[in-house]
Structures are given as C-alpha cells and as structure tokens.
Amino acid sequence: MDMPCTRRDVLKTAMVSAGVAALATTAAAQTPNIAGFEETDPGKVKGPQWQPVSDRRIKVGIAGYGVCKFGGQFGFQNHPNVEVVAATDLLPDRCAALAKVTGAKRTYASCEEMFEKDRDIEAVYVATDAPSHAALCIAGLKRGLHVASAVPAIFGDSQLELADELLAAVKATGLTYAMFETSAYRESCYAMWQIYKAGGFGKLIYAEGEYHHYSPPNKPIDSYKGWRIGLPPQWYPTHGNAFYTCVSGGWFPTVSCLGMRSIDPLRQPENNAYGNPFGTEVALFSTSEGGMARMIKSADIPGAHGEKGRVYGQKGSYEERYQGLVDVAKIPQAKPPLPPGVPAGGHGGSHGYLTDDFITAILLKRPPRVDVACGLNTTVSGIYAHTSAMKDGETLRIPQFVL
Numbered sequence: 001m002d003m004p005c006t007r008r009d010v011l012k013t014a015m016v017s018a019g020v021a022a023l024a025t026t027a028a029a030q031t032p033n034i035a036g037f038e039e040t041d042p043g044k045v046k047g048p049q050w051q052p053v054s055d056r057r058i059k060v061g062i063a064g065y066g067v068c069k070f071g072g073q074f075g076f077q078n079h080p081n082v083e084v085v086a087a088t089d090l091l092p093d094r095c096a097a098l099a100k101v102t103g104a105k106r107t108y109a110s111c112e113e114m115f116e117k118d119r120d121i122e123a124v125y126v127a128t129d130a131p132s133h134a135a136l137c138i139a140g141l142k143r144g145l146h147v148a149s150a151v152p153a154i155f156g157d158s159q160l161e162l163a164d165e166l167l168a169a170v171k172a173t174g175l176t177y178a179m180f181e182t183s184a185y186r187e188s189c190y191a192m193w194q195i196y197k198a199g200g201f202g203k204l205i206y207a208e209g210e211y212h213h214y215s216p217p218n219k220p221i222d223s224y225k226g227w228r229i230g231l232p233p234q235w236y237p238t239h240g241n242a243f244y245t246c247v248s249g250g251w252f253p254t255v256s257c258l259g260m261r262s263i264d265p266l267r268q269p270e271n272n273a274y275g276n277p278f279g280t281e282v283a284l285f286s287t288s289e290g291g292m293a294r295m296i297k298s299a300d301i302p303g304a305h306g307e308k309g310r311v312y313g314q315k316g317s318y319e320e321r322y323q324g325l326v327d328v329a330k331i332p333q334a335k336p337p338l339p340p341g342v343p344a345g346g347h348g349g350s351h352g353y354l355t356d357d358f359i360t361a362i363l364l365k366r367p368p369r370v371d372v373a374c375g376l377n378t379t380v381s382g383i384y385a386h387t388s389a390m391k392d393g394e395t396l397r398i399p400q401f402v403l
C-alpha cells in the first residue's frame with residue numbers, strides 16, 4: 001500500500017525557491033520517503049493569528065516510530081500547550097530516535113511499560129502498527145490518559161469486539177479520544193465540512209472517496225511484523241470514507257462491496273496472513289441520510305494515487321470547489337492558523353491540525369474533530385466491506401457507533 005515518493009524533491013525545490021524553506025524545515029527534514037507525505041502545506045494561512053485558549057502544557061507520551069516515523073511527524077513537540085515528556089518504541093534505536101526528535105526526556109521499552117511506570121503523562125499519541133492501536137488506546141484510557149490514535153481505530157474482523165470496548169472506555173472515563181484521520185484536515189474535506197454544517201449541501205445524496213496507493217508486486221513497504229503484507233484493502237478504509245463521515249458526521253448502515261483479484265503474489269490468499277485475494281475493493285454504502293457513498297481502496301493500480309473525495313447534496317456539490325444554490329462566500333472554508341512553530345505537515349497539511357485539534361479538545365473539554373464514534377464509524381464500515389467482498393458483494397448491515 002505504499003510506494004517510494006517521486007514528487008517530493010520537486011516540491012521541496014519549489015518550496016525553497018518560494019522562500020519558505022524555514023517553514024518547511026521541521027516537517028520536510030523528517031519526512032519519510034513514502035507517498036502521501038509529500039503533500040505538505042506549510043500553512044498557507046492568512047488572516048488572524050492563532051489564539052491560545054490556555055497557558056497549560058499537557059504532558060504527552062508518544063508511542064511508535066516505525067517506517068512512517070509517525071510519532072515524530074505531528075508537531076506535538078512544537079505545540080505551545082504540549083510538553084512531550086516520554087517516548088517509546090519496541091525497537092531501542094527507534095525509541096532513541098523518537099526521544100531525540102520530540103525532546104522527550106524519558107524513554108520506555110514499550111507503550112505498556114510507559115503506561116505502567118510514567119505517572120506524569122496526561123495524554124498519549126498511539127502511532128504504533130495498525131493492529132496494536134485498539135488495545136493500546138483502551139489501556140491508555142483505562143490508565144486515565146487522553147488518547148490520540150493513528151488510523152485505523154481497530155484492525156480487521158477479529159477486533160470487532162474491541163470497537164465496543166473502545167467506545168465503552170471513552171464513555172466510562174469521559175476522556176478525550178481522537179482518531180488522527182488525515183483526510184479530515186485536507187483542504188477540500190475541511191471546506192466540505194464547513195459548508196455542510198452551514199447547510200450549503202442540505203442532505204448529501206451521494207459521496208465518493210478513494211484511497212489509491214500502488215504497491216508493486218512483491219514489494220510491500222516495511223511494517224511491524226508484516227501487517228501490511230496482503231492487507232485486505234478495506235481494512236484500511238478511513239482516508240476515503242472520511243469524505244462522507246468526516247463531512248457529515250454520518251455513518252453507513254449497509255454495504256455491498258466487490259473486490260478484484262490481485263496479480264501480486266503476496267495478495268494471493270495462501271500467501272498472506274489474512275487469506276486475502278484482493279488488491280482493490282470498491283464499496284457501495286447506504287448512508288445515514290438515506291443516500292449512497294462509493295468508496296475505493298486500491299493498491300493494485302499503477303499511476304493511481306491519492307486520498308480524495310467529492311460530495312453531492314440536495315443544495316450543492318463539491319468536486320474541486322462548491323457549486324450550488326447557497327451563497328457560501330461568508331462561510332469560512334480555509335483552515336485556521338496553527339500555533340506558531342507548528343508545521344501543517346504531511347498528508348495535505350493535516351498533521352499539525354490534528355494535533356492542535358486534539359490538544360484544544362482536551363483543554364476546552366469539547367469533542368475532537370474525529371471523535372471515537374466518528375473514528376469507529378469510519379473504520380468498522382470498511383471491515384464489513386471486506387467481508388462483503390469475500391461473499392461476492394452480499395449486502396451486510398453495519399453497526400452504528402454513538403458517543
């Protein structure tokens with residue numbers, strides 16, 4: 001699902017010549033060579049500056065510095081309301097590198113050990129491998145920590161019970177849980193969300209989302225214990241699904257999904273741990289507003305790349321921009337300023353925003369942009385989509401998660 005980036009150097013050169021080298025330094029210098037990371041928007045934001053809501057500094061622990069180096073990529077170490085006090089990765093060299101890049105003074109051999117021994121941390125960012133998110137997030141909440149999780153919220157059908165446990169843990173503790181869905185802070189998705197809230201679309205009749213990430217045969221990107229090898233496409237559904245769930249706040253009651261058999265030897269069912277034969281899955285969901293959504297996840301198509309989407313509503317639509325019946329000129333569609341020193345970061349300039357949103361949610365005791373219900377509705381629907389594809393497109397009902 002990942003391939004080496006070919007556009008990053010070109011973009012980097014363009015940014016330097018535009019005189020924004022200083023802004024780019026923190027994010028780009030640490031950016032791994034993986035598609036998706038190149039889309040750094042160094043905060044093209046004009047207008048009023050960011051206003052602090054508190055002078056408190058939340059003590060954060062960060063877990064995971066794998067191939068994507070995600071633990072160091074989200075600007076926690078740059079945020080004025082954060083002190084990164086602890087870092088962990090199971091591999092000692094990665095743990096040391098994460099501590100160095102975040103300035104964390106304490107390190108732990110595992111996230112579990114950090115939860116047990118570090119009595120100082122108030123919040124944790126779980127940026128470990130996808131199969132480990134749910135259990136670590138539940139443990140973090142039970143330990144009394146606010147939790148941010150890299151996507152997906154849970155991993156595969158064997159973890160469906162953890163979805164209920166995660167929701168229950170958030171409800172029982174009242175702590176903040178945020179899923180760091182990067183599409184939610186892509187420029188277009190953010191604008192769609194603002195317009196949706198202001199009534200510019202009415203109900204959404206139809207939405208489309210896709211996450212294309214070509215992975216050539218026999219060349220999966222590295223992953224902890226090989227979780228990316230032969231991955232069922234729709235078990236990693238969030239970047240496309242967000243173009244419905246993170247725009248409308250809605251969910252998907254049913255799904256019918258089809259898959260196409262892959263030519264990648266690793267995507268033959270006998271050659272991966274998941275028994276998965278597919279490299280592409282196309283899901284047709286019904287939506288909670290009574291409409292439809294078509295969501296693609298593919299790793300099999302050379303030249304297809306990106307995390308994109310469009311929405312079509314009763315009063316207007318958004319492909320490249322809003323077109324419709326409502327005057328949206330006064331609706332703020334651009335992302336607001338970030339705190340000084342926090343880079344917008346990769347994946348459409350989303351990283352810094354997700355961190356700022358999580359921290360602000362804790363400080364103001366308000367829901368984050370992608371709360372536990374939205375995170376689970378965005379994730380679990382894909383797990384059902386893959387099951388449907390394995391049954392030749394049988395229509396399946398999907399549980400709804402409500403906080």
Ligand SMILES: NC(=O)c1ccc[n+]([C@@H]2O[C@H](COP(=O)([O-])OP(=O)(O)OC[C@H]3O[C@@H](n4cnc5c(N)ncnc54)[C@H](O)[C@@H]3O)[C@@H](O)[C@H]2O)c1
Binds near residue numbers: 065
């Ligand atoms: N756009 C996006 O939102 C996006 C893009 C890329 C990756 N991701 C997500 O980010 C996460 C990290 O990706 P990656 O490619 O770096 O993963 P990876 O598999 O390469 O690395 C995971 C790291 O977590 C560490 N780890 C596992 N269990 C741990 C524990 N209990 N305590 C401490 N450390 C532990 C491992 O040692 C490893 O270094 C993944 O969940 C992935 O799904 C999201």
